[in-house]
Amino acid sequence: MGKQYLLAPGPTPVPPEVLQRMAEPIIHHRSPGYEKILGEVREGLKYLFQTKKEVLIFASSGTGAMEGAVTNTLSAGDKAIVIEGGKFGERWANICKAYGVQAQILPVEWGQPIDPGLIAQALKADPSVKAVFTQATETSTGVLYPIKEIAEIVSRYPGTIMVVDAVSHLGAVELPMDEWKLDIVVAGSQKAFMLPPGLSFAALSDKAWEFVAKSTLPKFYFDFKKELKNLMQNQSAYTPAVSLVMGLAESLPRIRKEGLENIFARHARLARATREAMLALGLKLYAPQAYSDAVTAVVAPPGVDGQKVVKILRDRHNLTIAGGQDQAKGKIFRIAHMGYVDKFDVIMAVAAVEMTLKELGYAVETGKGVRAAMEVLSK
Numbered sequence: 001m002g003k004q005y006l007l008a009p010g011p012t013p014v015p016p017e018v019l020q021r022m023a024e025p026i027i028h029h030r031s032p033g034y035e036k037i038l039g040e041v042r043e044g045l046k047y048l049f050q051t052k053k054e055v056l057i058f059a060s061s062g063t064g065a066m067e068g069a070v071t072n073t074l075s076a077g078d079k080a081i082v083i084e085g086g087k088f089g090e091r092w093a094n095i096c097k098a099y100g101v102q103a104q105i106l107p108v109e110w111g112q113p114i115d116p117g118l119i120a121q122a123l124k125a126d127p128s129v130k131a132v133f134t135q136a137t138e139t140s141t142g143v144l145y146p147i148k149e150i151a152e153i154v155s156r157y158p159g160t161i162m163v164v165d166a167v168s169h170l171g172a173v174e175l176p177m178d179e180w181k182l183d184i185v186v187a188g189s190q191k192a193f194m195l196p197p198g199l200s201f202a203a204l205s206d207k208a209w210e211f212v213a214k215s216t217l218p219k220f221y222f223d224f225k226k227e228l229k230n231l232m233q234n235q236s237a238y239t240p241a242v243s244l245v246m247g248l249a250e251s252l253p254r255i256r257k258e259g260l261e262n263i264f265a266r267h268a269r270l271a272r273a274t275r276e277a278m279l280a281l282g283l284k285l286y287a288p289q290a291y292s293d294a295v296t297a298v299v300a301p302p303g304v305d306g307q308k309v310v311k312i313l314r315d316r317h318n319l320t321i322a323g324g325q326d327q328a329k330g331k332i333f334r335i336a337h338m339g340y341v342d343k344f345d346v347i348m349a350v351a352a353v354e355m356t357l358k359e360l361g362y363a364v365e366t367g368k369g370v371r372a373a374m375e376v377l378s379k
């Protein structure tokens with residue numbers, strides 16, 4: 001038997017009801033039936049993003065909307081600040097580079113918290129910076145960034161927008177777009193949306209839309225202005241990913257029914273259970289001071305290769321988590337608890353990690369992590 005368990009930071013598990021909805025016969029997108037569904041989806045997305053603005057939808061992975069956030073707001077030669085504390089920070093820098101945007105990198109040690117004062121300093125030194133690019137959760141390290149504090153600083157600069165990659169964060173951890181004055185929030189379907197990969201999202205503040213009006217970088221498919229115009233008619237500029245939008249029409253009401261507050265509380269509890277379990281096993285957290293509740297990065301114990309943990313979990317136990325990338329490769333493994341994940345998923349992951357560590361020769365008192373997780377989860 002090969003029953004599969006998916007606890008990676010994307011893609012994530014999808015509820016059967018959503019899968020079923022996506023298996024329905026394809027309807028034509030230029031039709032009143034589709035437009036009605038998209039109208040409901042628009043409202044559901046505003047609830048999820050906690051914004052009054054429209055949320056644009058694209059048929060791409062999360063990176064597509066990230067690229068669009070750059071190309072729709074900036075012009076060649078513009079300056080930007082990129083907070084880079086992991087693989088996804090690097091992605092912002094690479095997109096900027098590809099389009100001739102001068103990115104000033106604010107390096108953050110992997111796994112360490114961010115001092116918002118650094119952004120204040122950088123903007124004070126050069127107020128001509130047009131945008132600050134950051135993650136909300138840096139998935140590669142499991143670090144939570146102080147978005148509210150950074151956005152507060154950026155909001156004092158009328159010529160600078162705050163652009164947040166919340167792909168692995170939105171729908172798992174608090175991020176009220178309007179209240180926190182975020183100018184662009186980017187998301188992707190395969191993380192906490194309870195959907196397969198294939199959709200990306202971007203919501204823009206009034207301030208960001210003013211930047212769009214002046215931007216001259218080349219763009220075609222990811223043309224935010226064109227997409228907004230279509231969305232206002234419950235349409236899209238090009239053929240949408242109809243099945244995924246149908247899935248979205250199923251998952252968004254589920255999100256609203258559970259309620260954002262309850263969703264964030266669930267993720268917080270699952271994350272805490274995971275952390276407590278790992279600590280109980282004598283392991284260390286990779287981001288001990290600023291951890292996200294979407295994904296937990298764990299330092300592999302001395303003498304144990306983090307990549308091996310991931311491989312054995314997958315090959316022997318059919319359970320998929322993620323390893324470390326680049327400088328964290330072999331050093332860490334990452335357990336995600338985002339989206340359609342509940343308490344027994346976490347307990348199962350902890351049990352599988354215990355068995356795997358034991359197989360790799362690390363002295364584990366079997367059940368110790370599971371017990372710690374259960375204690376958190378049964379409260």
Ligand SMILES: *Cc1c(COP(=O)(O)O)cnc(C)c1O
Pocket residue numbers: 009010061062063064088135137138139165166167168188
């Ligand atoms: C998953 C992820 C992305 C998007 O990656 P894609 O492979 O393009 O979907 C972007 N940022 C973060 C923080 C992510 O976790």
